[in-house]
Structure formats: C-alpha cells, structure tokens
Amino acid sequence: MTLSAHELSLVAPEIFVLAMACLVLMAAGFSSKKNQTLSYILSILTLIGAAWLSYRFVPSGREIIFSGMVVADQLGTVLKLFCYAVLAVVFLYSKNYLQQRNLLKGEYFVLALFGLLGIMVMIAANSLITIYLGLELLSLSLYTLVAINRDSVLSSEAAMKYFVLGAIASGCLLYGMSLLYGATGTLDLTELKVALAGADPLRIQFLLALAFLLVGIAFKFGAAPIHMWVPDVYQGALSSVTLYVGTIPKIAAFALFMRILAEALGDMYGSWRDMVMVLAILSMGIGNLVAIVQTNIKRMLAYSTISHVGFILLGFLAGGPVGYQAALFYTLAYVIMAAGAFGMIILLSRKGFEAERLEDFKGLNQRSPWFALIMMIVMFSMAGVPPMLGFYAKIQVIMAVLDAGMVWLAIFAVLFSVIGAFYYLRIIKLMYFDAPEGAEPLQAEIDMRLVLSANGLLVLFLGLFPGGLLALCASVLP
Amino acid sequence: MIYSDFLLSLLIWVPVAGGLLVLAVGEQRLHAGRWIAMAAAGITLLLSIPLYSQFDSGTAAMQFTEFQPWIAAINVNYHLGVDGISMPLILLTTFMTVLVIVAGWQGVKSNVSQYFAAFLIMEGLMIGVFAALDAMLFYVFWEAMLVPMFLIIGIWGGPRRVYATIKFFLYTFLGSVFMLVSLIYLYLQTGSYEILDFHELSLGMNAQLLIFISFLLAFAVKVPMWPVHTWLPDAHVEAPTGGSVILAAIMLKMGGYGFLRFSLPITPDASRSLDGLIIAMSLIAVVYIGFVALVQRDMKKLIAYSSIAHMGFVTLGFFLPFAIYANTGSLAGAVLGMQGGMVQMVSHGLISGALFLCVGVLYDRMHSRQIADYGGVVNTMPWFATLLVFFAMANAGLPGTSAFVGEFFVILASFKANFWIAFAAASTLVLGAAYTLWMVKRVVFGDIANPKVAELKDINAREFIVLAILALAVLLLGVWPDPLTGVMEVTLDNLLQHIMQSKL
Numbered sequence: 001m002t003l004s005a006h007e008l009s010l011v012a013p014e015i016f017v018l019a020m021a022c023l024v025l026m027a028a029g030f031s032s033k034k035n036q037t038l039s040y041i042l043s044i045l046t047l048i049g050a051a052w053l054s055y056r057f058v059p060s061g062r063e064i065i066f067s068g069m070v071v072a073d074q075l076g077t078v079l080k081l082f083c084y085a086v087l088a089v090v091f092l093y094s095k096n097y098l099q100q101r102n103l104l105k106g107e108y109f110v111l112a113l114f115g116l117l118g119i120m121v122m123i124a125a126n127s128l129i130t131i132y133l134g135l136e137l138l139s140l141s142l143y144t145l146v147a148i149n150r151d152s153v154l155s156s157e158a159a160m161k162y163f164v165l166g167a168i169a170s171g172c173l174l175y176g177m178s179l180l181y182g183a184t185g186t187l188d189l190t191e192l193k194v195a196l197a198g199a200d201p202l203r204i205q206f207l208l209a210l211a212f213l214l215v216g217i218a219f220k221f222g223a224a225p226i227h228m229w230v231p232d233v234y235q236g237a238l239s240s241v242t243l244y245v246g247t248i249p250k251i252a253a254f255a256l257f258m259r260i261l262a263e264a265l266g267d268m269y270g271s272w273r274d275m276v277m278v279l280a281i282l283s284m285g286i287g288n289l290v291a292i293v294q295t296n297i298k299r300m301l302a303y304s305t306i307s308h309v310g311f312i313l314l315g316f317l318a319g320g321p322v323g324y325q326a327a328l329f330y331t332l333a334y335v336i337m338a339a340g341a342f343g344m345i346i347l348l349s350r351k352g353f354e355a356e357r358l359e360d361f362k363g364l365n366q367r368s369p370w371f372a373l374i375m376m377i378v379m380f381s382m383a384g385v386p387p388m389l390g391f392y393a394k395i396q397v398i399m400a401v402l403d404a405g406m407v408w409l410a411i412f413a414v415l416f417s418v419i420g421a422f423y424y425l426r427i428i429k430l431m432y433f434d435a436p437e438g439a440e441p442l443q444a445e446i447d448m449r450l451v452l453s454a455n456g457l458l459v460l461f462l463g464l465f466p467g468g469l470l471a472l473c474a475s476v477l478p
Numbered sequence: 479m480i481y482s483d484f485l486l487s488l489l490i491w492v493p494v495a496g497g498l499l500v501l502a503v504g505e506q507r508l509h510a511g512r513w514i515a516m517a518a519a520g521i522t523l524l525l526s527i528p529l530y531s532q533f534d535s536g537t538a539a540m541q542f543t544e545f546q547p548w549i550a551a552i553n554v555n556y557h558l559g560v561d562g563i564s565m566p567l568i569l570l571t572t573f574m575t576v577l578v579i580v581a582g583w584q585g586v587k588s589n590v591s592q593y594f595a596a597f598l599i600m601e602g603l604m605i606g607v608f609a610a611l612d613a614m615l616f617y618v619f620w621e622a623m624l625v626p627m628f629l630i631i632g633i634w635g636g637p638r639r640v641y642a643t644i645k646f647f648l649y650t651f652l653g654s655v656f657m658l659v660s661l662i663y664l665y666l667q668t669g670s671y672e673i674l675d676f677h678e679l680s681l682g683m684n685a686q687l688l689i690f691i692s693f694l695l696a697f698a699v700k701v702p703m704w705p706v707h708t709w710l711p712d713a714h715v716e717a718p719t720g721g722s723v724i725l726a727a728i729m730l731k732m733g734g735y736g737f738l739r740f741s742l743p744i745t746p747d748a749s750r751s752l753d754g755l756i757i758a759m760s761l762i763a764v765v766y767i768g769f770v771a772l773v774q775r776d777m778k779k780l781i782a783y784s785s786i787a788h789m790g791f792v793t794l795g796f797f798l799p800f801a802i803y804a805n806t807g808s809l810a811g812a813v814l815g816m817q818g819g820m821v822q823m824v825s826h827g828l829i830s831g832a833l834f835l836c837v838g839v840l841y842d843r844m845h846s847r848q849i850a851d852y853g854g855v856v857n858t859m860p861w862f863a864t865l866l867v868f869f870a871m872a873n874a875g876l877p878g879t880s881a882f883v884g885e886f887f888v889i890l891a892s893f894k895a896n897f898w899i900a901f902a903a904a905s906t907l908v909l910g911a912a913y914t915l916w917m918v919k920r921v922v923f924g925d926i927a928n929p930k931v932a933e934l935k936d937i938n939a940r941e942f943i944v945l946a947i948l949a950l951a952v953l954l955l956g957v958w959p960d961p962l963t964g965v966m967e968v969t970l971d972n973l974l975q976h977i978m979q980s981k982l
C-alpha cells in the first residue's frame with residue numbers, strides 16, 4: 001500500500017489531534033497539579049489547529065481512501081468542525097468549574113481529546129472495523145471521564161454502570177457486524193452496499209444483524225428501551241463531564257447511524273424502518289413522561305435527551321435525503337441547546353455547591369435577569385416553541401415524516417412534544433415565578449458569561465434565521 | 479409615502495424594539511422605562527393611523543404587502559399584508575396596548591420594566607399574527623405570542639397564577655400543534671407556505687375534514703368555544719389587569735380571525751358539512767355559558783364567562799352563510815352575519831377590555847374581586863360608577879353601543895337560516911342583561927355594606943381618561959358603525975364568494 005500526500009492530507013486533522021493529545025498528556029504530566037492552564041491552552045490550540053486542517057483540506061466529493069477503510073466527504077468535514085467548536089465551548093465552561101473542585105487535571109483534557117479522536121474516526125469510517133475502533137476509543141474515554149471524580153460514590157457507580165452496559169452494547173454491535181460479515185464476506189461499507197443490493201432483505205440473518213446493530217447504535221444514542229444508563233450517568237458524572245457526554249457523542253451516534261444503516265444498509269430501509277420506529281416511539285414516550293417526575297435537573301435533562309433522540313430517529317426512519325437532513329439538523333440543534341442547558345448548570349454551581357436540584361433555579365430572574373432569559377430561550381427551544389432553533393428542528397422532522405406519508409406518527413410526535421413542554425415550562429416557572437432561596441450573586445468568569453450568552457443567543461438567532469444551517473444540512477446530504 | 483412600504487414591518491418591530499429597550503434600561507431607571515414604553519406604544523398607534531386612512535376599502539386584495547425571502551430551504555417568506563379582516567384587528571391591538579400601558583402606569587410593583595417590555599413585545603407579535611400572509615410566519619408569531627402572555631400571568635398574577643398560566647400555555651399549545659401538522663401537509667401539497675396559495679388548493683373531502691378539525695382545535699381553544707373554554711376563566715382570574723385586557727380584547731380575536739383566514743377559505747366543503755357543529759357549539763356558548771356567568775361570585779370570572787358567550791356570537795356569525803344558503807337559496811344576509819361577527823370582535827375587544835379595567839380599578843383599591851365584598855360603590859365613586867354602568871349596559875347589548883350592532887347583525891342573519899337558531903341567539907339579550915346588570919346592582923348600587931367601601935376614593939384623571947376614551951369608542955361605533963363595516967365589506971363579500979365554491 002502506498003500512501004499519497006493527498007490521502008494523508010484528508011486525515012491530517014485526525015493525525016494532528018492524536019499528536020496533540022499525546023503532547024497534552026506530557027504537558028499535563030510536567031506541569032504542577034494546581035496549575036493546568038498549559039493543558040487547557042494546548043487543548044484549545046489543538047481544536048483550532050484541527051479546525052484549520054479540516055477547513056484547509058475539504059474533500060472535493062466523496063473520496064474513499066486507505067484501501068477502503070476511510071471515507072472523506074463534506075458531511076464528515078461539517079460534523080468534525082462542529083465537534084471542534086462544541087468541544088472548545090465544553091472546555092471553556094468546564095475550566096473554572098473543575099478548578100474550584102481541584103479536579104482540573106490534565107487527564108480531563110487528554111481523555112476528552114481522545115474521545116474526540118474516536119468520534120472523528122467514526123465519522124470518517126468506511127469499514128465496520130474502523131467504526132468499531134473509533135467507537136471503542138470514544139467509549140473508553142467516556143467511561144474514564146465519568147469516573148474522573150473518583151472519590152464520589154455516585155460517579156464511580158455511574159461509570160461502572162456505563163462501562164458494563166456499554167460493553168454489552170459494544171458486544172451486540174460487534175455481533176451484528178460479524179453476522180453481516182458472515183453473510184456478505186466483507187467489512188467494507190462500500191462493498192457491503194453492493195453485496196446487499198440484490199439480497200433478500202427479509203433473510204433471517206440480515207434481520208438478526210440489523211437488530212444487533214441497532215441495539216449498539218441505540219445504546220450510543222441513549223434511545224429507549226436501551227436508555228437506562230443515561231439518567232444515571234448524567235446525574236452521577238461531574239457537570240462538566242455531563243456536558244461532554246451530552247453533546248458531541250450525539251454527533252458520533254448520528255455518524256454511526258448514517259454510515260452503517262443509512263449509507264451501507266440503505267437498501268434494507270424497509271427492514272430497519274419499523275425497528276427504528278419502535279425505538280423512536282418508545283424514546284419520545286418514555287423520555288417525555290418520565291422527565292416530568294424528576295427533581296434533579298441533570299436527570300430531567302437526561303430524559304429530555306432521550307425524547308430528543310426519539311425525534312432524531314424519526315428523521316432517520318422517514319428515510320431519504322429529506323429525512324436524513326432533518327435528523328442532521330436536529331442533532332446539530334440539539335447539541336447547541338444541550339451545551340447551553342448544561343452550561344447553565346455549571347454557571348449556577350460554585351465552590352462546594354452543585355446546582356443540581358430543580359429548586360436551585362428558583363428566582364433566577366431576581367438574581368440575574370440576563371441568564372434567566374438565556375435559560376428561558378434554551379428551554380423554550382427544547383420545548384419546540386418558535387422562534388427558537390428547536391422549533392425548526394421539530395418542523396424539519398415532522399415535515400419529513402409527513403412527506404413519507406406517516407401522518408399518525410407526526411401526530412404522535414407533536415402530542416408528545418406538548419407533554420414535554422410541561423417540564424421545560426416548570427424550569428421557567430421556577431426561574432420567573434418563584435422567589436429565590438438565597439441571594440448569592442452568580443460567580444462566573446467573564447469568558448464563561450460571554451460564551452454562554454453567545455450560546456443562548458445563537459439558539460435564538462438560528463431560530464430567527466435558520467436558513468443557513470438548513471442549507472448546510474441540505475448541501476452535505478444531497 | 480416611503481414608509482408605507484414598510485408600514486406593517488414598522489408596526490411589528492417598533493413595539494418589539496421598544497420592549498427590548500425598556501428591558502435594557504432596566505429596573506433602576508423606572509421612570510425612563512415607563513416613558514419609553516409609552517412612547518413606543520404611542521408611536522405604534524400613530525403609525526397604525528395611515529393603515530386606516532390609506533386603506534382602499536374598494537378591493538379585497540391584500541394591501542401594504544411586503545415580501546422578503548426568509549428561509550429559502552423550505553420556501554418560507556416574510557410576507558405581510560392586510561385586508562379588511564385583519565386591518566381593524568391591528569388597529570384594535572395598537573389602540574388597546576396604549577391603554578394597557580397607561581393603565582399599568584402605577585399598579586405594578588415588581589419587575590416593572592419586564593412588565594412593560596412583555597406587553598410591548600406581545601403587541602408586535604400580535605400584529606404579526608394579523609399581518610402574516612405566510613403560514614409559517616403566522617405560526618411563528620402565533621406561538622411566540624404565548625411566551626410573553628405566559629410570563630405576564632405567571633409573574634404578576636394572583637395566588638393560583640402558576641396553575642392558570644401553565645394550563646393556558648399547554649391548552650393553547652396543544653391546540654396549535656395540530657394546526658402545524660395541517661400547515662405542513664398543505665405545504666407538501668402546494669410547495670409553498672403562502673396562505674393565499676392554500677386558499678386556491680383543491681382538496682378531497684377527507685383531507686378537508688381532517689384539516690378542518692385540526693384548525694378547529696387550534697382556533698376553538700383560542701376563541702374559546704365550549705367545551706374547550708375552561709382555561710379562560712382561570713387565566714383571566716389570575717392574570718393582572720393588563721393581561722386580562724389583552725387576553726380578552728386581542729388574543730381571543732385570533733381564534734375568530736383564524737376561522738376567517740384559514741378554516742373557511744381553505745376547507746369550504748368541510749366547513750359546509752360541519753357548520754351545524756360549529757353553530758351548535760356557538761349556541762351552547764351563548765346560552766349555557768350565559769347561565770354559568772349568572773352564578774359567578776368573582777367579578778373577573780363573570781366577565782370571563784361573558785366573554786365566552788359573546789365570542790359565541792362571533793363564531794355563529796361566521797358559520798351562518800351555509801345554513802342561510804341552504805334555507806333561502808340565496809346569499810342575501812350572509813354577509814351581514816359575518817360582518818356582525820367582525821363588529822362583535824372589535825366591540826367585544828373594547829367592552830371586555832373596559833370591564834376588566836374597571837375591575838382592575840376596584841381591585842387596586844380593595845384587593846378583592848368578590849362581588850359580595852362590594853355594594854354601594856356609587857356613593858363613594860360616582861364617576862367610576864357612571865362609566866361602569868355604561869360599560870355594563872354595552873355588555874348587555876344596549877342599542878347605541880357597539881355591542882348592539884354586532885349582536886343585532888348576527889341575530890338578523892340567523893333568522894334567515896333558522897328561527898330556532900335566532901331564538902337561542904337572542905336569548906343573550908335577556909341573559910347578558912341579567913348577569914351583567916345583576917353584578918352591577920350588587921357592586922355599584924345598594925347600601926354600603928363594607929366599611930372599606932366607605933373609604934374608597936374615586937378614579938383619578940389617568941384612570942378616567944383611559945375609561946372615557948373606551949366609552950367614546952364604544953358609543954361611536956354604536957351610533958355610526960359605517961367606518962368599521964365599510965372597510966370590511968368588500969373583503970367579506972369576496973370571502974363569501976370564495977367559500978361558496980366547492981373545492982372538491
């Protein structure tokens with residue numbers, strides 16, 4: 001095999017992130033435990049550099065490189081650029097929060113960067129093996145990140161649960177892959193598509209393979225009924241880790257679904273559609289209903305995530321470019337909103353105090369009208385109220401579902417979004433209608449305030465002018 | 479004039495910008511905030527005058543149109559325009575908002591700048607609802623409007639405000655999401671979100687029925703029609719005075735507007751086949767809710783139920799044409815019913831707004847809305863009592879007030895459809911008089927039973943001006959309704975011709 005400079009340039013961001021992650025690891029080791037500013041700066045630089053490389057070497061079309069192991073396309077570039085930006089925001093939100101808890105360790109940045117690398121590998125994968133490698137790299141980083149606060153029983157328990165369940169899910173995914181390999185004799189997604197072109201989609205071997213693959217993918221998404229890890233991990237992990245777990249791995253899950261089911265197994269749409277439908281309906285139902293009774297805001301947002309995943313899956317099961325575009329738009333919108341919501345939890349926390357109960361949002365309008373407004377924008381956006389970003393995400397998905405002729409499913413989706421509106425309204429009720437429990441002013445650095453404000457306003461801005469993001473989604477998924 | 483090209487945009491965005499400015503000025507400089515709010519509302523009112531004076535009442539086409547591409551990917555456009563149906567409602571909105579700002583000058587104690595900002599932003603959004611010609615734009619305004627109202631009831635409301643405001647939000651949200659599904663369906667059929675394109679789309683009967691029902695869910699909740707009216711008494715009772723006024727005067731009208739803009743022209747055949755249902759629901763609202771209003775002990779609740787009964791006239795008037803045509807074979811009188819519905823909307827906006835302001839005046843002084851706590855108010859507040867009695871008479875449909883015009887038109891039209899419809903509708907003349915005047919008797923007249931009433935001070939100049947302006951408007955439209963009926967006649971005629979043509 002010969003390596004061409006062109007092929008290398010297309011994976012330059014991955015190589016760069018890998019090298020820099022190792023560098024951050026060394027920098028973290030050599031700087032004092034108290035002061036990890038160097039690791040932080042290097043990590044941010046990594047993201048900027050990777051962004052430049054991704055931007056510099058945009059593939060002209062869909063290119064299969066490295067003997068079919070890797071695919072470079074514009075979808076991948078957009079997803080990666082999005083990951084860099086979100087991860088930079090995650091780092092920025094987390095820095096002071098971790099510092100206050102003496103947990104600002106180099107490992108946080110190293111693991112987060114390795115997780116990012118895993119996501120990038122998954123995004124660029126054109127072979128089942130590559131996908132699996134990326135997935136495991138991401139998963140192992142996530143398990144460790146959840147456990148990073150090792151003195152906390154809750155964190156350790158969450159990490160253990162996540163690890164055991166994650167290992168089972170990975171096993172399922174791998175089993176599904178091996179069944180596919182057994183049936184077709186190839187791991188290459190392009191060849192897989194060709195091999196499956198004329199195959200009988202109802203062959204039991206394919207159906208079994210699909211079922212197992214979907215279990216693995218649903219686990220990564222956190223879709224019901226394989227969602228039990230989500231609330232525990234969201235609650236148990238440090239807020240800054242929850243922020244990480246709740247955002248960019250969703251992009252990875254999107255890529256996973258896209259590469260395996262939508263692209264390689266696209267011809268078997270008829271076989272996996274109903275399975276995804278079950279997942280979507282259960283996710284919307286369980287997520288929205290159970291979120292209502294939560295008292296911990298991280299748990300509530302976990303169930304809200306599950307319901308949003310249901311909507312993303314609706315986009316997928318609607319199928320075709322319209323459906324996939326809707327799913328992509330929803331995923332990106334959700335990640336922006338989730339970053340804002342978890343950012344608010346971090347903002348309200350301070351040394352020795354975690355803003356984890358719903359009551360901690362009481363009277364925020366008295367303490368800080370501005371950030372109450374930001375949180376209100378994010379909550380209304382998640383509820384799908386115009387003119388916020390989340391509204392268009394829901395519109396796109398419902399449009400795709402109606403386009404595919406499934407009217408009852410669209411009605412089911414809007415009904416559950418009304419039920420879901422209740423618990424978002426409750427947060428707004430706490431912030432605006434109730435008196436604050438304490439009058440402590442918010443403690444946050446100016447950079448955090450600025451970026452969080454920008455994050456919230458972006459949700460509003462993209463809601464007022466969603467055209468650009470919609471066009472972007474349409475252009476990368478023709 | 480150059481600004482008339484952007485007149486509707488100005489009407490939408492001047493109040494919104496004013497609201498944001500008030501927010502930015504903040505709690506510390508309250509006085510400045512109040513005057514900015516007043517200025518923004520005043521400018522908007524002045525800007526809306528050319529909307530009337532330059533309006534061409536000889537055409538049914540959309541006027542003052544603006545068109546900008548907005549979301550190219552799904553063919554959504556920033557398309558505004560008004561016709562004879564929406565123009566009076568926009569005027570009503572700008573007019574009532576000024577009065578609400580003046581009325582709230584002192585009464586609000588906490589988060590004052592947010593209070594004014596919420597009303598201003600809501601004004602812009604409500605005008606957007608009436609002016610939007612793109613269904614997605616309409617829906618965005620329609621839903622976004624819930625947000626400030628949700629906050630107004632929740633922050634400045636009474637003791638059970640949280641229950642009331644969440645009920646209000648979820649009720650209306652639930653109603654509108656079905657409309658959204660229908661709008662998307664219509665988009666998939668026509669390839670655009672233009673409401674006027676929807677009007678021309680031919681649809682099968684099944685599709686029409688489903689779309690009609692989904693629209694009905696959205697608009698019936700908003701109007702509100704029996705049996706989906708239960709959120710309204712709760713919301714009204716808990717809302718602050720200004721919130722009640724806007725809710726009754728403008729928001730309820732959106733349901734009626736929706737029937738005229740969406741249900742009737744998009745699904746005429748479904749409207750024809752289901753008009754009996756709407757007429758029955760309207761009559762139940764008029765008669766049954768009239769009785770319910772009779773037994774209320776809370777003044778605001780009583781006015782809320784009276785609102786539901788009066789809005790029953792609106793929906794009745796709008797859906798009479800089919801029955802008139804079936805009965806007499808001609809359309810004579812059909813326009814009268816629709817005109818009556820429109821006049822009733824504007825008139826009810828003025829009268830119910832005034833009544834809620836009157837209750838607000840009393841509540842500011844006594845902190846009670848219970849009828850039993852009052853009695854003999856006329857002895858201590860003669861000016862106020864005069865105005866309250868006038869508005870009560872108007873609410874009862876006294877000839878010479880605007881309410882008479884609307885109700886009379888609708889009753890007249892319903893005689894052409896069916897005697898018994900007219901009979902049931904006319905019962906409001908008795909019922910409306912009974913519940914309103916009985917309330918007035920117990921509150922205003924009689925002996926002073928409560929020592930607190932003996933200490934009441936009469937209304938000040940600010941309160942007097944607000945109520946007097948409203949009284950003038952009610953009287954003016956009552957004796958000379960032409961300026962109002964004239965601008966809508968051609969539009970309603972055209973609408974009538976349109977809905978009489980089958981789309982099947």
